[in-house]
Amino acid sequence: MNFSRIAAAGIAATALGTALPAVASAADYCVAPNYDCGSNNVQKLQDALDLAAGTQEADRVLVGEGTYVAPPVQTAFNYTNLDSQVEIVGAGRGRTVLTAQELAIDRVLYLRGAQGSSVHDLTIRIPRKANPGFRGLVTTNIARRLEIVADDVQVGPITGALLDQYGVLEDSSVTLSTEQDTTGVQTSSPYPERAVTVRGSNVVAKTGIATMGYGTVERSRVAGGNVGLLARGGETTLRDSLVRQRWTYGTAVKAMPYSGWDSKLIADGVTIIGQGTPDVAGIVAQSDSANNVDVKVSNSVIRGALNALGAVANGAGTAKISAEYSDYDAGWNVAIGAATISESHVRNAGDARFVDPANGDYRLRLDSPLVDAGDPDVPQGVDLAGNPLVADGNGDGFARRDLGAYELQPQPASPPAGDTQAPVISAFRARAARVRYTLSEKARVTVKIQRRLAGKRARFRTLGRVTKNAARGANRLPLSRRIRVRAVRPGRYRAVITAVDGAGNRSAPRVAVFRVPRR
Numbered sequence: 001m002n003f004s005r006i007a008a009a010g011i012a013a014t015a016l017g018t019a020l021p022a023v024a025s026a027a028d029y030c031v032a033p034n035y036d037c038g039s040n041n042v043q044k045l046q047d048a049l050d051l052a053a054g055t056q057e058a059d060r061v062l063v064g065e066g067t068y069v070a071p072p073v074q075t076a077f078n079y080t081n082l083d084s085q086v087e088i089v090g091a092g093r094g095r096t097v098l099t100a101q102e103l104a105i106d107r108v109l110y111l112r113g114a115q116g117s118s119v120h121d122l123t124i125r126i127p128r129k130a131n132p133g134f135r136g137l138v139t140t141n142i143a144r145r146l147e148i149v150a151d152d153v154q155v156g157p158i159t160g161a162l163l164d165q166y167g168v169l170e171d172s173s174v175t176l177s178t179e180q181d182t183t184g185v186q187t188s189s190p191y192p193e194r195a196v197t198v199r200g201s202n203v204v205a206k207t208g209i210a211t212m213g214y215g216t217v218e219r220s221r222v223a224g225g226n227v228g229l230l231a232r233g234g235e236t237t238l239r240d241s242l243v244r245q246r247w248t249y250g251t252a253v254k255a256m257p258y259s260g261w262d263s264k265l266i267a268d269g270v271t272i273i274g275q276g277t278p279d280v281a282g283i284v285a286q287s288d289s290a291n292n293v294d295v296k297v298s299n300s301v302i303r304g305a306l307n308a309l310g311a312v313a314n315g316a317g318t319a320k321i322s323a324e325y326s327d328y329d330a331g332w333n334v335a336i337g338a339a340t341i342s343e344s345h346v347r348n349a350g351d352a353r354f355v356d357p358a359n360g361d362y363r364l365r366l367d368s369p370l371v372d373a374g375d376p377d378v379p380q381g382v383d384l385a386g387n388p389l390v391a392d393g394n395g396d397g398f399a400r401r402d403l404g405a406y407e408l409q410p411q412p413a414s415p416p417a418g419d420t421q422a423p424v425i426s427a428f429r430a431r432a433a434r435v436r437y438t439l440s441e442k443a444r445v446t447v448k449i450q451r452r453l454a455g456k457r458a459r460f461r462t463l464g465r466v467t468k469n470a471a472r473g474a475n476r477l478p479l480s481r482r483i484r485v486r487a488v489r490p491g492r493y494r495a496v497i498t499a500v501d502g503a504g505n506r507s508a509p510r511v512a513v514f515r516v517p518r519r
Helices: 004-018 045-053 481-486
Strands: 028-031 059-063 066-069 077-081 086-089 096-099 107-113 118-126 134-139 142-150 158-163 168-170 173-175 182-189 196-199 202-218 221-245 249-256 263-273 279-286 293-298 301-303 307-312 319-327 334-336 339-347 354-356 361-364 425-430 434-439 443-452 460-470 473-478 491-500 510-516
Touching: 028 045, 045 059, 045 077, 045 086, 077 086, 086 107, 096 107, 107 118, 118 134, 134 142, 142 158, 158 168, 158 196, 158 202, 182 196, 182 221, 249 263, 249 293, 263 279, 279 293, 279 319, 301 319, 307 319, 307 339, 334 339, 425 491, 425 510, 434 443, 434 491, 443 473, 443 481, 460 473, 460 481
Parallel strands: 028 059, 059 086, 066 096, 077 107, 086 118, 096 118, 107 134, 118 142, 134 158, 142 168, 142 173, 158 182, 168 196, 173 202, 182 202, 196 202, 202 221, 221 249, 221 263, 249 279, 263 293, 263 301, 279 307, 293 319, 307 334, 319 339
Antiparallel strands: 354 361, 425 434, 434 473, 443 460, 443 491, 491 510
């Protein structure tokens, strides 16, 4: 697989990063108009990134509110030091905006730090008339709660985000034109152990997501003008996601070889929606003269595609699609050349009875024929909405996987009449990995973990929250891995817990403090 452009940039940037001097301890660098870091207040964003890249510590760059434009002498805002971890923190999407000059050459932000490095809570805007091939974000690290958009006036193909080896995009949105030559997210990793992930994100572009090599797209909403998801070479997993194809012709999900590599695609728990015109296909496997394509489909539903499945083998390569426990009209499936389509437990139930498909709501109604129609051996997990994947939504006493991206959830029981007593929380204790507490009644509990900021005045930054149904009596709640990773810096922390019972009564908040010592 050809990754020479990315590799060359990484090698050169790594040499630059390791040539800078090191300092003794981690630091926060505030970028104007954020002036909360005392002697570490910095006027320009790139200066703050350079200071952070010059250390071997886990520094933070705290960017203020406003629009930051990379100057003409820079190709982009850049952080490169594979031996140093950095966290680039914006003031929020739409409040902190990173962009580049009109006619910019390559990208807005390049982030290549040690594993665990991240950028979050800001907007990246591709400038007007960006150079063909321009990317808004290029990273090997974690991008979280980002908004990536582009000026309407463009002169060539652009990409919202390029995720290289280990790269992660989660809880973010990429919104580009579906009429211009755009790719929402491109992933690139030739190594299974360095797979790329797109999670919990909304992506819109002419080509929604294009994967090269090894990667996963999960719990995401993807809309493509011509192609929703294009998998090229290696192995791509697409699960618990909604993929829409918006043009009157094209393919929602397509797998094909890339640069001498066979291609494998696993689609599990996917809702695929086409425009319902004759030239639209749901899932296509297309091989070439030398390489093979293998697609496996399960627990999925396809609507609005005349050709639900299409397998096309060109030359010596083979194209295979195997589908099980799925729902679509197989009457127009197409297999050409050395291509095969095999099916097991596949049906066509007609009207899927989505909640409101005209307005993009593809959750299942209680009377949907897709309820309890999936693989009976699917393990528990979460669906596109973050709800339990195997649930007895129709209340028939039989919990089984539904088809598609959404799992019908059990209807909440009516609250007890006259219940006005709020739940009481006691014995609340917190550590970096878990919390313990006691409830006076069954309730839904929310725990926020916050880190105290430097300064005399008590100020706290929320690192994350966990919500869970809890039983009456003693409870123990492990914190998510994402929170644990963020709460390892030495300092003072607190946990804030509240509970809401079935009648909607809310408890008073309780607070527990804990410290993370220096090692």
